[in-house]
Amino acid sequence: MKRITIDPVSRIEGHAKITIHLNEEGQVAGTEFHVTQVRGFEKFTEGRPFYEMPGITARICGICPISHSLASSKACDAIMALRLPPAAKKLRELVHFAQIVQSHALSFFYLSSPDLLLGMDSDPAARNVLGVIAEHPEMARDGIELRKFGLQLIEGLAEERVHPSWIVPGGVATPFLATARDHALAALPAASEIAERTLRFFKSVVDNYKEQIEFFGSFPTMYAGLVDAGGNLQLYDGGLRFRGTNGEIVQDHIAPEDYANWIGEASLRESYLKAPYFKPRGFPAGIYRVGPLGRLNAADRCGTPKADAEFREFHERFGAVAQSAFHYHYARLIEIVFALERIESLLNDPQILDSQVRATAGVNSLEGVGMIEAPRGTLIHHYKVNPEGAITWANLIVATGHNNLAMGQSVNQVSKHFIDGTKLNEGMLNHVSAVVRAYDPCLSCSTHAIGVPALQIRLVDAAGKLLDQLTTD
Amino acid sequence: MNKAKVATVWLDGCSGCHMSLLDMDAAIISLARKIDLVYGPLVDAQEFPEGVDVVLVEGAVSSQEDLNKLHKIRQRSHVLVSLGDCAVTGNVPAMRNSVPVSKLLHRIYVDGAQEGKTVPVDRVPTLLKQARPLREFVKVDFYLPGCPPPSKAIASFITDLLEGRKSEASSKVKFG
Numbered sequence: 240m241k242r243i244t245i246d247p248v249s250r251i252e253g254h255a256k257i258t259i260h261l262n263e264e265g266q267v268a269g270t271e272f273h274v275t276q277v278r279g280f281e282k283f284t285e286g287r288p289f290y291e292m293p294g295i296t297a298r299i300c301g302i303c304p305i306s307h308s309l310a311s312s313k314a315c316d317a318i319m320a321l322r323l324p325p326a327a328k329k330l331r332e333l334v335h336f337a338q339i340v341q342s343h344a345l346s347f348f349y350l351s352s353p354d355l356l357l358g359m360d361s362d363p364a365a366r367n368v369l370g371v372i373a374e375h376p377e378m379a380r381d382g383i384e385l386r387k388f389g390l391q392l393i394e395g396l397a398e399e400r401v402h403p404s405w406i407v408p409g410g411v412a413t414p415f416l417a418t419a420r421d422h423a424l425a426a427l428p429a430a431s432e433i434a435e436r437t438l439r440f441f442k443s444v445v446d447n448y449k450e451q452i453e454f455f456g457s458f459p460t461m462y463a464g465l466v467d468a469g470g471n472l473q474l475y476d477g478g479l480r481f482r483g484t485n486g487e488i489v490q491d492h493i494a495p496e497d498y499a500n501w502i503g504e505a506s507l508r509e510s511y512l513k514a515p516y517f518k519p520r521g522f523p524a525g526i527y528r529v530g531p532l533g534r535l536n537a538a539d540r541c542g543t544p545k546a547d548a549e550f551r552e553f554h555e556r557f558g559a560v561a562q563s564a565f566h567y568h569y570a571r572l573i574e575i576v577f578a579l580e581r582i583e584s585l586l587n588d589p590q591i592l593d594s595q596v597r598a599t600a601g602v603n604s605l606e607g608v609g610m611i612e613a614p615r616g617t618l619i620h621h622y623k624v625n626p627e628g629a630i631t632w633a634n635l636i637v638a639t640g641h642n643n644l645a646m647g648q649s650v651n652q653v654s655k656h657f658i659d660g661t662k663l664n665e666g667m668l669n670h671v672s673a674v675v676r677a678y679d680p681c682l683s684c685s686t687h688a689i690g691v692p693a694l695q696i697r698l699v700d701a702a703g704k705l706l707d708q709l710t711t712d
Numbered sequence: 713m714n715k716a717k718v719a720t721v722w723l724d725g726c727s728g729c730h731m732s733l734l735d736m737d738a739a740i741i742s743l744a745r746k747i748d749l750v751y752g753p754l755v756d757a758q759e760f761p762e763g764v765d766v767v768l769v770e771g772a773v774s775s776q777e778d779l780n781k782l783h784k785i786r787q788r789s790h791v792l793v794s795l796g797d798c799a800v801t802g803n804v805p806a807m808r809n810s811v812p813v814s815k816l817l818h819r820i821y822v823d824g825a826q827e828g829k830t831v832p833v834d835r836v837p838t839l840l841k842q843a844r845p846l847r848e849f850v851k852v853d854f855y856l857p858g859c860p861p862p863s864k865a866i867a868s869f870i871t872d873l874l875e876g877r878k879s880e881a882s883s884k885v886k887f888g
Contacts, residue, residue: 249756252727258835275777275836278724279816281824283808298804301728301860349734349754367755369744380738387737400735401728401860506821506828511836513825522827634824669756 240268241660247275248672250350250367252302252681253639257650257671258509265660272647272675274512281633289315289602289624290408296620296635297402300681302345305338305393306613306638308406309475310620313609315408317496318624320603326593327410332475333585334396334406335611336578339474340430341389342614343531343571343578346679347437348382351568354673355444360666378440381433385575388430392582395419410597417592424586431579438549438572448565452557454656455674456564456649459484461517461527463641464534465612468492471542472534472577474612481517481527482537486559489517495610498619502636507643514643515636526648529616529641530678531570536560543584546577564649567677602628613638615681639680649674715745716765716874720752720795721785723778724805724843725771727753728860729796733768735863743867746874764789766873768856768866772798772805773844777837786850791873794845794852795866797859797887804859805843813839858885 240263246256258271284295293311297304309331316323323331353366356375365373372379390400396415397403405412445452461484465477478492479501493501503518503525517525527533535554541547553573557566585591602624609620616638623632650671657670722730730753734740750764751757760781767789773779786792797803808816817831817839846852856869865885872879 250754252753254722256835271835273835275775277817277820277839278774278805279808279811279820282811282816282819295804295807298726298728298859301726301731304726304728345731345734353756363756363758367749368740369749369755372741372744376741380741383738383740386734390735400863401731503826504824506825506830506832508828508830508832509834509836511832513821513828516827518826 241265243658243660243663243668245668245671248675250353250672251676252300252350252679255675255680257675259654259658259671261660267651267654267658267660270647270651270654271509272643272650274510274643277511281635284630284633287630289318289622289628289630292620292622292630292633293406293408294404299635299637301401302681303338303342303613303615304402305334305406306611306618307620309335310609310611310613310618312406312408313495313611314607314620314622315609317607317609318602318604318622318628319408319600321409321598321600323410324593324595324598326414326590327596327598328475329585329588329591330396330411330415330596331406333415333582333591334393334411335475336582336585337389337392337396339389339578339614340575340582341386341393343575344382344386344389346614347568347571348379348386350679351673351676352378352382354669354676355568359669359673363665363669366669378437381437385430385433385437388426391426392423395423407597409599412597414594414596415591420586420592423582427579427583427586431576431583434572434575434579435545438576441569441572442552445569451565451670451673452563454652455677456645456652457562458648458652459562460645461489461525462533462536462560463527463529463617464537465610465617466492466538467542470539472538472540474578476611479610479617480537482560484560484562490519495608495619498608498610498621498636504636504640510643512640512643515641516644523644526644527641528564528645529638530567530614531574532561532564532567533616533641534612535570535573541573541577543577543580545580546573549573549576564645564674564677567679571679602626615639615679616641637681639678642678642680646675646678646680649678715748717750717761717763718747718870719750719760719764719767719785719789720754721760721767721769721781722753723769723771723782723799724774725796725798726804727770729768729770729799730754732858732860732863733866736867739867743870747870760784760788762788766791766793766870768793768795769799769846770795772802773840773846773849774805775837775839779840779849782846782849791853792846792850793854793856793869794847795856796861797857799846800855800857801887802843802845809842813841854879856885857887859888861885
């Protein structure tokens with residue numbers, strides 16, 4: 240038995256490695272997906288005042304700090320048992336959609352487009368965002384500008400792009416200024432054009448990826464995402480829906496405070512990332528996927544005109560339940576269109592300039608759960624406090640975690656199809672990394688940890704002896 | 713002119729410093745003409761190369777693997793920069809430092825799981841007793857504090873360094 244290690248996996252958000260076991264004939268016998276750091280937010284926050292949690296847990300992730308501050312603030316809202324001022328809820332939604340735009344743009348343009356535009360087998364030394372700038376400058380500029388649109392809107396609302404202190408228990412810290420609103424409205428048409436142009440481009444080339452669609456995590460699982468009472472896609476509020484592989488609704492409108500009745504977590508020997516599973520089906524049969532694809536498979540529609548047209552076309556092309564992880568890219572681009580439509584309608588709502596944006600209260604409940612759809616999927620913050628408001632217990636189930644089992648199976652499927660251990664090359668292994676990238680995993684989030692992504696491939700035998708090594712230098 | 717070899721490294725942090733680096737937006741296009749990004753989360757290099765001119769390191773040192781990496785990085789780089797509060801002081805990763813590692817892992821993987829209930833051991837790195845800042849292990853040439861350091865401070869620091877000026881980035885940064 241031989242073993243290949245991809246360590247670390249590059250162009251993902253966080254630190255992972257992959258072990259591929261080969262049999263005597265050089266064929267893939269099995270794979271392991273390892274997430275390799277852990278930080279322990281659930282333990283070290285014990286004893287801290289609950290209202291510090293949005294600021295502390297934002298530091299779980301520099302890409303989606305908004306998601307953590309939102310889920311955390313929602314859990315704090317529940318502890319205070321208060322009602323948000325209507326403008327506060329709309330402003331939270333607005334900042335959330337802005338984050339969806341910038342985070343999805345990062346995933347597509349900065350991290351995955353090098354594989355799609357330059358080729359999975361292209362020179363690894365140039366297969367990165369600077370390579371895209373050199374070879375496809377218009378596409379690179381589109382990505383930079385779209386990400387910038389989202390971040391400038393965040394800055395206009397919250398003053399800072401990364402780790403703002405604006406989202407707070409009970410609402411948001413300061414009202415939205417008309418000047419910032421007008422600035423965002425002026426920049427919006429260009430951002431929408433980029434989103435629509437990119438989606439048109441992707442639809443025109445997606446058929447070139449038949450092999451990836453067939454083997455990139457293409458297997459039946461359930462899908463989960465938040466929906467409103469009418470089954471429309473929701474990102475900030477709503478109940479959790481699980482949809483089965485044949486399109487049937489397995490469970491619907493799970494309230495945040497009931498999540499633990501439906502979702503369990505399994506520890507794995509080979510990874511610091513736990514694997515959530517759908518409790519009624521047990522582990523590991525209760526496998527499901529979240530994120531852009533999970534949401535578009537779970538929801539009945541988006542609820543905005545342009546995104547709904549795209550939603551229908553997507554499902555007509557790839558089925559009512561699109562099963563391949565390669566479709567995460569497509570779903571992500573549709574969600575950017577959706578987020579921009581929602582941003583437009585919120586910016587045009589006069590109530591978002593209201594000066595009442597924060598409610599205050601003390602501890603009125605000793606437990607609170609906040610659940611939202613982060614860019615990468617369902618995010619749950621669950622806190623218990625003592626009557627003085629100190630955290631006594633915390634549990635976080637983070638977007639990427641839900642996909643842990645599916646990412647493991649996808650790595651296995653891609654490895655079996657693309658890797659031939661008798662003539663190993665870097666491109667084969669980049670396919671394995673690329674399927675992980677499709678999920679856009681945020682491993683910093685998911686283990687509340689982080690690491691150094693890059694790619695090193697070593698072929699070792701069962702005794703650990705180095706047989707072969709691939710490097711780009 | 714030879715392009716400067718620049719690397720970025722991400723230890724135990726949240727990637728927010730890397731995001732602040734990208735927040736220079738379109739300025740990255742002109743920067744790309746002056747530098748080769750030879751290693752880091754945004755590129756596919758497999759091994760940290762020799763002879764790196766500048767390395768920006770985000771995050772605290774939290775595992776044995778982080779520490780091994782840091783020593784290698786120091787050895788192979790002319791200028792090493794502590795990027796952000798976690799690299800400079802330990803910051804949020806160091807909030808775990810008062811909790812023994814075994815208790816931390818037990819809370820997450822045994823008490824915090826309904827299945828498996830075991831601390832991961834197969835091919836995952838060992839945590840150090842505490843998460844510590846870079847300067848406790850290697851010589852640090854420059855510090856850019858902030859959570860994260862402002863994008864402008866990072867961009868002007870890199871530009872100053874490339875053009876051989878003494879950086880005044882410290883006037884643009886603050887902790888937190």
